Amino acid sequence: MLTAAQSKTNVRHGPSSISFDVLSTRLEQRRTTHASPTRVSLKQRLPPKSWDSHMHVVEPERFPVSPTAVYQPTAHTLPEALAFTSGLGVENLVFVQPSVYGTDNSCLLEALRRIGPSRGRGIVVVDPDTIKPDTLNEWHTLGVRGLRINLQSVGKTMDQNELEETLLQHAELARPLNWIIEIYLPLRMIPMVESILPRLGVRICIDHFGSPELASWDGDGPAFNPYTLQGFSSLISLLRAGKTYVKMSAPYRLSTDHQMRDLQAMAGEFLSVAPNRVIYATDWPHTRFSRVDISPFTECCLELCAARAGLAERLFRRNTEEMLGVVSD
Numbered sequence: 001m002l003t004a005a006q007s008k009t010n011v012r013h014g015p016s017s018i019s020f021d022v023l024s025t026r027l028e029q030r031r032t033t034h035a036s037p038t039r040v041s042l043k044q045r046l047p048p049k050s051w052d053s054h055m056h057v058v059e060p061e062r063f064p065v066s067p068t069a070v071y072q073p074t075a076h077t078l079p080e081a082l083a084f085t086s087g088l089g090v091e092n093l094v095f096v097q098p099s100v101y102g103t104d105n106s107c108l109l110e111a112l113r114r115i116g117p118s119r120g121r122g123i124v125v126v127d128p129d130t131i132k133p134d135t136l137n138e139w140h141t142l143g144v145r146g147l148r149i150n151l152q153s154v155g156k157t158m159d160q161n162e163l164e165e166t167l168l169q170h171a172e173l174a175r176p177l178n179w180i181i182e183i184y185l186p187l188r189m190i191p192m193v194e195s196i197l198p199r200l201g202v203r204i205c206i207d208h209f210g211s212p213e214l215a216s217w218d219g220d221g222p223a224f225n226p227y228t229l230q231g232f233s234s235l236i237s238l239l240r241a242g243k244t245y246v247k248m249s250a251p252y253r254l255s256t257d258h259q260m261r262d263l264q265a266m267a268g269e270f271l272s273v274a275p276n277r278v279i280y281a282t283d284w285p286h287t288r289f290s291r292v293d294i295s296p297f298t299e300c301c302l303e304l305c306a307a308r309a310g311l312a313e314r315l316f317r318r319n320t321e322e323m324l325g326v327v328s329d
Contacts (some may be wrong), residue, residue, distance in 0.1 A: 022053050029279035042295055043089030045302060049328065050316040052090045054186070054249050054281030055081055056098040069100035070154050076285040078111045084284050086299065093177075094324065096182070097125040098287065100155035109142060111153055117143035121324045125150065127171035127269055136177060145324040146180040147173060152211050153184060163189070164196050171200040180205050180245070180323060187212040190231035205245040205279065205323065210235050214255055214262050224262040226269055239274035245323050246270055248315070249281035251297050252289055260300065271311065279323065280315045 015094045058065075058073045065073065085093060087329065089224075093115065095108045105124045111124045123146040124139065147170045152157065158166065170181050170219040181200070183193065184207035212229050226232045238244035248267055255263050305311035319329055321328050 041089075042298060042302075043087070046089040046298070047313040049092045050094060051092040051280070051320040052085050052088070052094050052282050053094040053320045054283065055085075055093050055284045056245055056285075056287065057081055057095055057107055057111040057195060057266070058098060058100065059107055062103070063104070063110075065100040065216050066102035066104065069103065071100065071288055073098070073100055073287055075181060076209050078114055081111075081284065082115075082313075088282070088295070091281075092119045092121075092326075094121045094123065094281070094320065096123045097148055098149075099150050101125075105125050105139075108310070109139065109144075112142045117141075121320075121326070123148045123180075126170075126173070126175060128166075131173065132174075133173075134171060139179055141178075144179075145177075146182050146205070146230045148182045148184070151183075151185040151189075152207075158189075160192050160195075163192050167193070167196050167200060171202045174202045175218045178202075178325065179316055181205060183274075184208065185211065187229055187231035187235065190238070191234040194234040197238065197241070197243065199308050202237075202314045203243045203245065203323070204237065205247065206238075207247050208246060208250040208283070210246060210262060210267055212254060212262075212266070214257075224257075224265045226262070226266045232266070236273055238271060239270065239277060244274075244276075245279055245319065246274075247279045248281075248301060250283035250286075252286065253283075260297070264300065264304065267301075269306075271304060271315070274310070275311055275321070276319055278315055289322055 056076065057078055058076045060073060060075060081093060085091070092243070095111055097105055097108050101107060105126075106124075108122055108124065112120050122139070122142065122144040125148045126145055133160070150167060150168060167181065168316075173180055175180075178286050180203045182205045185193075188212040190206070190210060203280050205325050210231065212232070235244075235246065239246060248270065251260055267278075280298075282294045282298075284294070286294075301315060302312055305315055
């Protein structure tokens with residue numbers, strides 16, 4: 001349980017030690033009331049064969065970053081990634097191409113080769129004008145199952161026409177392989193995605209809660225209503241329509257509330273309308289942040305699933321397996 005001092009710590013958008021008192025008073029009281037003398041660890045409570053569905057491997061000395069990278073990362077290797085997931089209690093990993101590597105997926109692909117497709121999947125970034133179908137087919141055998149469009153990390157914006165063209169180009173590549181398109185963009189742009197999706201013929205996944213702007217909610221007023229966020233209703237409509245997934249990930253990039261009540265309200269809606277298409281992920285190694293403890297957020301995710309049998313297995317395992325074509329028992 002967090003100390004009183006820790007419970008007052010807010011998230012800071014920058015390199016700092018981050019801690020969350022993620023549970024509401026009601027949930028904390030329930031936990032305290034029913035806790036056994038030998039409390040079961042988080043690692044033991046995660047469903048078997050769980051997935052961390054959003055991780056990055058970065059090795060700047062072996063795989064130089066792009067000259068246009070918006071930040072200079074430190075090394076975060078595959079052994080470190082495996083040590084992190086093992087400590088958390090997660091067996092399987094999805095490597096997502098970080099912005100600093102642009103369309104050079106070499107670091108990700110090597111990690112995927114080493115871990116193998118039985119435990120790993122990959123989401124790559126490509127230039128649709130130059131990538132060859134034979135290359136995509138080769139990557140498919142390694143475990144790649146998606147193409148990423150990342151606007152948020154580099155601060156890029158697109159109008160309706162540019163976004164439509166970009167999505168259609170990626171869909172042409174993804175469709176023959178039954179890959180997803182993973183999109184990282186501001187929540188306010190989701191209505192544009194909603195209008196384009198019916199023409200894509202592929203499934204999509206929205207990164208990091210849809211990347212909402214939450215700084216304006218101070219937590220002192222009425223309970224947080226996620227439908228006041230520009231684009232949230234469109235994201236819910238996409239989830240209801242059946243071809244969209246959303247990742248519950250990277251809370252420290254989003255919420256300034258020490259209880260994350262804003263993100264919990266969003267997560268509750270996601271899990272209510274689309275329990276089969278919500279994905280858990282850590283966003284390790286938490287680029288541009290330091291000393292992030294993801295365990296309290298993971299605890300929160302388990303608590304959100306506690307009232308419905310099988311929901312935790314859905315969030316931590318089955319939804320990722322179905323989205324990324326993992327054959328499992």
